[in-house]
Amino acid sequence: MLQKTSNDNCQIVSDGCCVELGNEVILDDVSFSIKKGTLVGVVGPNGGGKTTLFNTILGLVSITHGSIKIKGLDPKQTSGMIGYVPQKEELNWNFPVTAKEVVQMGITNNNSLRPIPSKKDHQIIEESLSKVDLLDRINDRVENMSGGQRQRVFLARTLAQGAEILLLDEAFSGVDIGSQEKLLDVLKKLKNDGNTVLMATHDLNTIGERFDEVLCLNRHCCAFGDPKQVLTKDVLAELYGSHSSMFENHSLGNHGHNDGI
Amino acid sequence: MGTMMGFEYIYEPFSYAFMIRSLIVAVSVGLMLPLLGSYVINRNLGFMGDAIAHASLPALVFGLLIGVNILIAAIPAAILLALLLGYLINKSNIGEDTAIGIIFSSFFALGFILLSIFKNIALNVEDLLFGQILGVSSFDVSITLILTTIVIITSFILYKQFLFISFDPKGAKVAGIKVNLFNNIFLVLLSLAIIAALQSVGIILVLSMLITPAAAAKLIIKSFPNTIITGAIFGITASMSGLYLSYYLDFPSGPSMALTATLIFIIVWILKRTISYAN
Numbered sequence: 001m002l003q004k005t006s007n008d009n010c011q012i013v014s015d016g017c018c019v020e021l022g023n024e025v026i027l028d029d030v031s032f033s034i035k036k037g038t039l040v041g042v043v044g045p046n047g048g049g050k051t052t053l054f055n056t057i058l059g060l061v062s063i064t065h066g067s068i069k070i071k072g073l074d075p076k077q078t079s080g081m082i083g084y085v086p087q088k089e090e091l092n093w094n095f096p097v098t099a100k101e102v103v104q105m106g107i108t109n110n111n112s113l114r115p116i117p118s119k120k121d122h123q124i125i126e127e128s129l130s131k132v133d134l135l136d137r138i139n140d141r142v143e144n145m146s147g148g149q150r151q152r153v154f155l156a157r158t159l160a161q162g163a164e165i166l167l168l169d170e171a172f173s174g175v176d177i178g179s180q181e182k183l184l185d186v187l188k189k190l191k192n193d194g195n196t197v198l199m200a201t202h203d204l205n206t207i208g209e210r211f212d213e214v215l216c217l218n219r220h221c222c223a224f225g226d227p228k229q230v231l232t233k234d235v236l237a238e239l240y241g242s243h244s245s246m247f248e249n250h251s252l253g254n255h256g257h258n259d260g261i
Numbered sequence: 262m263g264t265m266m267g268f269e270y271i272y273e274p275f276s277y278a279f280m281i282r283s284l285i286v287a288v289s290v291g292l293m294l295p296l297l298g299s300y301v302i303n304r305n306l307g308f309m310g311d312a313i314a315h316a317s318l319p320a321l322v323f324g325l326l327i328g329v330n331i332l333i334a335a336i337p338a339a340i341l342l343a344l345l346l347g348y349l350i351n352k353s354n355i356g357e358d359t360a361i362g363i364i365f366s367s368f369f370a371l372g373f374i375l376l377s378i379f380k381n382i383a384l385n386v387e388d389l390l391f392g393q394i395l396g397v398s399s400f401d402v403s404i405t406l407i408l409t410t411i412v413i414i415t416s417f418i419l420y421k422q423f424l425f426i427s428f429d430p431k432g433a434k435v436a437g438i439k440v441n442l443f444n445n446i447f448l449v450l451l452s453l454a455i456i457a458a459l460q461s462v463g464i465i466l467v468l469s470m471l472i473t474p475a476a477a478a479k480l481i482i483k484s485f486p487n488t489i490i491t492g493a494i495f496g497i498t499a500s501m502s503g504l505y506l507s508y509y510l511d512f513p514s515g516p517s518m519a520l521t522a523t524l525i526f527i528i529v530w531i532l533k534r535t536i537s538y539a540n
Contacts, residue, residue, distance in 0.1 A: 058435045079437035086432055094303035095428040096483050105432065108421040110439055115420035141483065161436060 011036045011165055011196045012057065016066030019049075019056055025219065026052045029066065032215055032224040034198070036164075039191045041211035041227065042200045044239055048218040050200040054167050057198075058082055070165065080109075083158020085151055085168040093143050099153045100138045103128050106160030128156040132186050148179025152186055159190070166190065168199040184210055204231070274508050282402045283394045283461075283504055289409040290458040290470060291500030291518075295492035296416060297451050298475035299485070304427055306451070307472050308358060309346060312365035313452045314459065314467040316342050318372025321389065321459070325382045326375075332404045332456060339452035342368070347448045351441070392463035392515030395507055401460060408457040412450050423447060424485065461500070462515040469519035474499055477526040480533050495525050 012034040019027040027049045034040055042050050055061040056068055059075035070078045083106075103125045104117055117125065129135045132152040137145065142153050151171045158166050166187075172180050187197050191212075198215075201207070207214055207227045214227035222238040223230040274280045301310055317335045324334020342364070349360040376382065388396065397405075416423065422443045425433045434440045455467050462470050474495035475488070482488045503518030 060431070060434065079435075082435065084432055084435045086429060090431055091429050092303065092427060095424065096485055096488075097424070097428055098484070101424065101485075102428075104421065105425045105429070106436070108425050109437060110422070110442075112421050113418040115417055157432075 009035050011038075012068065012070055012198075014066070014068045017056065017063055017068050018065040019052055019061055020064045021052070021061070027056065027217075028220045030217070030221045031066075032221055034196060034213070036196055037191055037194050038196055038212045039187060039210070040196075040198045040213045040215055041207050042198055042215045042217060043202070043204060043207065044217035044222075048239070050217055051169060053217060054084075054169055054198070054200065057165075057167065058084060080161060081163060082165045082167060083155075083161050083163030085154040085158065085166065085171060087169050087173070088147070088150065096141055096143060098139050098141055099129060099134060099145075099156075100125055102142055102153050103156045103160050106157040106162075124160050125156075128160040129153075131159055131189070132156045133182075146179055147173075147175040148183050151175065151183055155183075155186060155190070164195055166195055166197045168197070170200050170202070172199075172201055172203055207231070270509075274505070279395060279397075280504075280508065282397050282399060283507075284501075285402050286394060286397050286405050286461050287500040287504045288497055289405050290461050291474075291497035292493045293409050293412045293454045294458055294462075294467070294470040295474040295478070295496035296413065296489055297447075297454055298471045298496075299478070299489045299492050300423060300427055300447065301451070302472055302475050302479065307468060308361050308365075309448075310451060310455060310471045311468045312346065312361045313339055313343055314455050314464045315365050316368030317456060317459065318369055318389075318464060319375055322372055322375040322379070322382065322384070325384055326379055330400055330404070332401060332460075335456045335459065336408075336453065339456045340449050343448035343452040344445055347441075347445050387513070388463070389459070390463050390465050390515075391513040392459075392461050392466065392518070394461040394504055394514035397460055405457045408453045412454050412457075415446065415450055419443065419446065420486075461503075462518055463513070466515040466519045469522050470496060470499065473519070473522035473526050477522075477529045480526075480529050495522070495529075499525060 010033045012032075014030050014032050017027055017030045018025065030049075030053065042053065044050055052061060056063060057070065057075055059078060063075075068075055070081060073081075100117075104121065106128070107121055107124055126135060126138070129138055132155050134149060134152055134156065137149065137153075142150055145153065151168065155166065155168075168187075171183065175183065187199070191197055199211075208231070211227055213225055214230060215224050216222040216230065216235055216239055218239050223232075223235045275284060301307055317339050320335045320338030321331045323338075324331045327334070346361060346364060349364070350357045353360045376384070376386065385393070422433075422438060425436075425438055426440045426443050430440055455471070458467050458470060475492040477495050478488045478491035482491045499518050499522035502521040503514045506512045506517035506521075507514040
C-alpha cells in the first residue's frame with residue numbers, strides 16, 4: 001500500500017478506497033496520492049474499475065470503506081471543483097449544441113437565470129476556447145467536429161467552470177494520432193498552468209512519453225507511479241492476465257512478439 | 262357568409278366574444294406545447310406527455326363531481342402525476358416505458374369507470390377526448406393565460422439549466438446542477454401545458470400539438486433556440502387553423518389542429534427534400 005499523506009500539495013488522496021455496486025466489489029483497497037500539476041494515465045482492462053474510480057472522485061458513487069479526499073474534502077462536497085470530459089456516448093446528441101453553448105454550461109449554476117450570456121460570460125467563454133485553440137470554431141456545432149476537437153471543447157468547458165482537477169474518460173478513443181497529440185499538447189499546457197489531469201486510456205504504447213504517472217487498475221491498484229518504472233511484466237500480468245505478453249516491452253517499440261519484431 | 266370577400270373570412274369570426282376567447286386559448290396552446298415539445302422530442306418524453314394527458318381523466322371527472330372548474334381539479338392532479346412518474350422513472354427497475362404504461366392505462370381506465378358510475382355528470386366525453394375550443398369560458402381563458410405565462414417565463418429563465426441537464430445530465434450533476442430538481446420542474450411545466458391544452462385539443466390529441474410542430478421545426482432548423490421559436494410559430498399556425506376549421510366547418514378542434522400540424526410537417530419535409538435534391 002502506498003503511504004498515506006496529508007501533504008497540501010496533493011490534490012487527490014485515495015486511502016484504502018473500496019466501492020461495492022450491488023454485491024460486487026468494483027474497487028478494493030485502492031490507495032494513491034496525486035500531486036497538483038500532474039498528468040496521470042489510468043489504465044486497466046474493461047471492467048477494471050476506471051469509470052467507477054472516476055465516478056467516485058466525482059462524488060457520484062458512494063465509498064463503502066476507506067476514503068478519497070479532493071483537496072482535503074469529501075468527493076460529495078467538491079461540487080464544481082472537478083471538471084469532467086464525458087465520453088461521446090454519454091451525451092444526448094439530439095440537441096444541436098454549439099461550442100459556445102457547451103462552454104457556457106461550465107458557467108451555468110443553479111441560480112443562472114439569464115438565458116443569454118452576459119458580456120463577462122462571453123469573455124470567459126472566449127478565453128476558455130482560445131486556451132484549447134478553438135476560438136475560431138465558437139459558433140460551430142460540436143456534433144460536426146472531429147473527436148479530438150470535441151474533447152477540447154469539453155476541456156474548455158471545465159476551464160470556464162474554474163476546475164483545477166480534470167477527468168477525461170477514454171478521451172483518445174476514436175481519435176486519430178494527430179488529434180491525440182494536439183489534445184495532449186493542450187493537456188500539457190493546462191498541466192503547466194497548475195491543473196491536475198487524470199485520463200483513462202487503453203493506449204499503453206505511448207504512455208511512458210505522454211504521462212507523468214500511471215495508475216494501473218484492475219479492481220485494485222496494481223501499481224502507481226512513473227510509467228517507465230511501474231509497467232513491469234508482473235504488473236501487466238496482473239492487469240491483463242494471460243494476454244499480458246502482448247504488451248511486454250511495448251514502450252520500447254517492440255510489439256510483444258517472441259522474436260522481438 | 263356567401264357575400265364575404267377574402268380577408269373578411271379571417272377577421273369576421275372575431276366579432277363574437279366566444280371567438281376572441283377561443284383565439285386566446287388557441288394562441289396560448291399553439292405557443293406553449295411546441296415550446297416544451299422541442300425538449301420532449303429530443304429527450305424521448307413523448308410517451309410521458311401522452312400519459313399525463315390520459316391519466317388526468319379521473320381528476321377531471323372528480324372536479325365535475327365536486328363542482329369545480331375542470332382545469333382547477335386537473336392542475337394539482339397533473340402536477341402530482343408528473344412528479345410520481347418522474348420518481349418512478351428514477352427509482353423503478355421495471356423500465357421507464359413500462360412504469361409510464363401501467364400508470365397511463367390504469368388512470369385512464371379509472372376515469373371511465375368513474376364516468377360510468379356517476380352517469381349524471383354533465384360532461385360531453387367526446388369534447389374531452391377530442392377538444393372543443395369554441396366552448397371555453399372567460400374563466401378558462403384566465404387560467405390558460407396564467408398557465409401560459411408560468412410556462413413561458415419559467416422555461417425562459419431556466420433555459421440554460423434545461424439545456425444542460427438534457428444534453429449532458431452526468432456533466433450537469435458533476436458541475437453541481439440539481440438535475441432532479443430541474444427535471445421535476447420541467448415535468449411540472451409539461452403537465453401544466455398539457456392541462457391547459459385539454460379543452461382545445463383534447464386528451465387523445467394533445468400529443469400531436471406537443472410533438473408535430475417541434476418535429477417539423479427540427480427538420481429545417483439547426484440551432485436549438487431557433488427550433489423552439491420556429492416550432493412555436495408552426496404550433497400557433499396549426500392551432501389557429503384548427504380554430505377556423507371548427508368555426509366554419511364545425512370540425513372538432515383537436516383533430517383539426519392535429520391534421521394541420523401534420524400538414525405543416527409534410528410540407529416542410531417535402532420542401533426540405535426538394536431543396537436538398539436541387540442542391
